[in-house]
Amino acid sequence: ICAVLYPGDATEEGKLLRLKQQYFLCSASLQDIIFRFKERKADRVSGKWSEFPSKVAVQMNDTHPTLAIPELMRLLMDVEGLGWDEAWAVTNKTVAYTNHTVLPEALEKWSQAVMRKLLPRHMEIIEEIDKRFREMVISTRKDMEGKIESMRVLDNNPEKPVVRMANLCVVAGHTVNGVAELHSNILKQELFADYVSIWPNKFQNKTNGITxxxxxxxxxxxxxxxxxxxxxxxxxxxxxxxxxxxxxxxxxxxxxxxxxxxxxxxxxx
Structure with a gap:
């Protein structure tokens, strides 16, 4: 699966391999994280999932690890037995998104057909996230109904339906940051401006580099x-x-x- 990093995606086979890579790495990491969390909690009362976000931080650097969102939801619901609301609360408090560039390659859009073919359960979860986000905006922000289609996780254009991975990161993560003040301002004022009007405190800046x-x-x-x-x-x-x-x-x-x-x-x- 990982013999070649970022395989060419000009063909469906290449797209599937790249998606397999992303899923493999996200799933392996999350399963290991959950195993370690449960192992350290073995001597205490089980079911302390509310403590998970205080012990675990999943920082998604650009959109390549976005599958961590539906995968964590899947693991919490299908494996650990949590309900949607509890799993979503844990996921939302655990994952955060760093946008490194506004270039298209860092704002992935995956074909819904490819996603559904390889990861049908994850596609179901993404569809539910999109549905609930849309309902939330419509019910709480009537003034934004005209913008909802561009903000949704799913682009249901009949000619080329895709999953907007950057939108999924913003909707699901507790924090979004750029890597320089200028960059973060571009995110807030241009790329994700509509989301800022809903979640003004979600957007931050973390200057990249070391001291x-x-x-x-x-x-x-x-x-x-x-x-x-x-x-x-x-x-x-x-x-x-x-x-x-x-x-x-x-x-x-x-x-x-x-x-x-x-x-x-x-x-x-």
Whole structure:
């Protein structure tokens, strides 16, 4: 199944293989997560599913792991015996969505026929999610009835019915974020603007990347101490420009290394 990452999807066989990959990885991860959760709860009263979201976070990076939503619902309902409302509450509090780009490849749309062929139970769950979302909007936001079709999880265009995976992520996740302030604003003001009017607090920003304080000082304290020693200050963790002071040290160290090599070569000869 995973011999080739992102197989070509120009053919139905390629589409099915790619969907199999996504499902395999999502299902394996969730089954392992649930197993570990139940194992750690073995010494306590069973059925503590309300605690699941406080112990587990499933962060969907772009739409490739979106099948985690219907798969978690399936596992909770069909395997663990939860009802829809309880399973949905657990799922909604567990999964969140990071959008990395507004490019089409990160906003997958899967053929309903392909989805139904490979994952009929998941398609049933997705259809129910779409139905309940539509009913919620119609009953609570009469002003948005004209926009509901573009917001739905299912695009039922008779020529090419698809599942909008990004819409599913937004509807099902407790939080949606971009990876930079500008990007997150685009999501809120353009791509997902209609959803923002329903769930204004669902949309956040998480700036992508790492900081020297978190990465170098915390993860590599020994190297951090060396840097601080040669700079004679630890203020570089909040002022990266101070790291330019290492250039003098590096030049000096390079000269010493060259001298050592020459001396070693002379002794050897």
């Amino acid at each position: 020297p304080r978190r990465w170098l000082r915390f993860c590599n304290p020994e190297l951090s101490e060396i840097v601080t020693k040669w700079l004679k200050t630890d203020q570089w963790t909040s002022n990266l420009d101070l790291l330019t002071g290492l250039r003098k040290v590096c030049v000096h160290a390079s000269s010493l290394a060259s001298a050592f090599v020459i001396a070693h070569h002379t002794i050897t000869v």
